[in-house]
Amino acid sequence: MADEVVGQEYQGNPGALSPQQARQIFRAGTVAHTSGYSRGYAQANLITLPQEQAFDFLLFAQRNPKPCPLLGVLEAGQVSSELLADGDIRSDIPLYRVYRNGQLDSEVPDVRDVWREDLVSFIIGCSFTFETALLENGVPVEHIAQGKNVPMFRTSIPTYPAGVFSGPMVVSMRPIPAAQVADAVRITSRYPAVHGAPVHVGDPAAIGIQDVNHPDFGEAVDIPAGTIPVFWACGVTPQSVVMESKPEFAICHAPGHMLITDARDLQYQVP
Template identity: 65%
Template sequence: MTALDRAALSPAEARALFRGGLVTPTAGWSSGFTQANLIIVPKEQAFDVLLFAERNPKPCPILGVLEAGQTTGPLLAGGDIRTDVGRYTVYENGVLVAEPTDLTAWWRDDLVTFIVGCSFTFEAALQQAGIPIAHIEQGRNVPMYRTNRRCASAGSMAGPLVVSMRPIRADRVADAARITARYPAVHGAPVHSGDPADLGIRDLASPDFGDAVTVPDGFVPVFWACGVTPQAAVMESRPPLAIGHAPGHMLITDARDSDYLVP
């Protein structure tokens, strides 16, 4: 499938492909529609996860919640949260135990699904402003890094801020900040620009999630809060069961990116 095809798919068409077994990162898919992170936990842990998101809105912007046992909702009309993402991650006691392409075997009626904003939402706006997105151009998954910054904890949930990185030409860093600041519900403005070491990132070529991308001369690594952050907290806080999306393999929702644009 060409990039053009992927971009032109409706969210329902895209979800149907993933439901059918396709496994691929979703950057560039269903242009104009909002992609989202997932974090799924038993009801017992759901308050801590929601409070963690409330206290850390920049990395964990909640776009929607499916209550205990619900498998669909307005963000994925006609869809099924158990099948409509290309690949999932399953954690037991904080340890990754499986990366299934279908959650049917793992599903329980007490599971609560949090649909969390993703920085893919503002990538189209960056591109339209003439700011290229390296990982899309290089056909890779966005690089993501654990940082040395701690999130505000909530009950059992504690962990580091996770960031995504995009190389931006030095004379466009301000534009990238300005444009993404207009999307506060999907991570908003960058948290950092230019000095990976200050975030505790030793080697940009070795991301903790996703793929490395080239940072050409004259480009600055710019970092945005990342919706993988709640997964990192889940790994640290070790609930009996937690499920996420595989990083870069997002839920493609029926919401439009423009729904999250502020004046």
């Protein structure tokens, strides 16, 4: 793996950038975590695979909409769509990870030099959207308050297999005050395109989590007295399931370095 990429930093107010401006800045070389960029617009995960695996992955997403909510697909030969108008999926994300045979090969701010005509890109919803909705509705989001990355866990919950892809669900955990668990369920269930309602409320052991203070990914958060751990399907699931199958070639966004889309968060709200 290459050394850590250090790019320019953006000096203005990232929340005020339009998605198109943000993508231009990343295309021009800025490397940054995208949390807080282009407020009100949906950010997304990327998984790019050769056409050969594309049907199986699309089917995996259809069968597992909670961990793998698809916002859009770029067919082989396509590098843009209405989710990234005038954009280029090969350069508009601040940082990419390139995998060969399921192993991380490099971390780069641009993948045009390794791009192939047979690559299909899957744009997958991200929990940033529902966290905004939780905060706006007065439900606290602990890992944000504690300045940490969300804790994520491998579980004993199986996904529905599809072709070459199978494996357990990865979940994210947010401690929610007992009196607001119902609100958290109600609010996130209105966002099925970004993981939707929780998959589990309470007892971590029941879904195979040995120690809720030792996450498999992200960072541990303190669980305040009076809160209940609530678990949502996590976008790390498809990435983990894909790498398990050791695809000959794959590209993903680097964690925290998301695609900023032209879709407003509110667009993904159902009644």
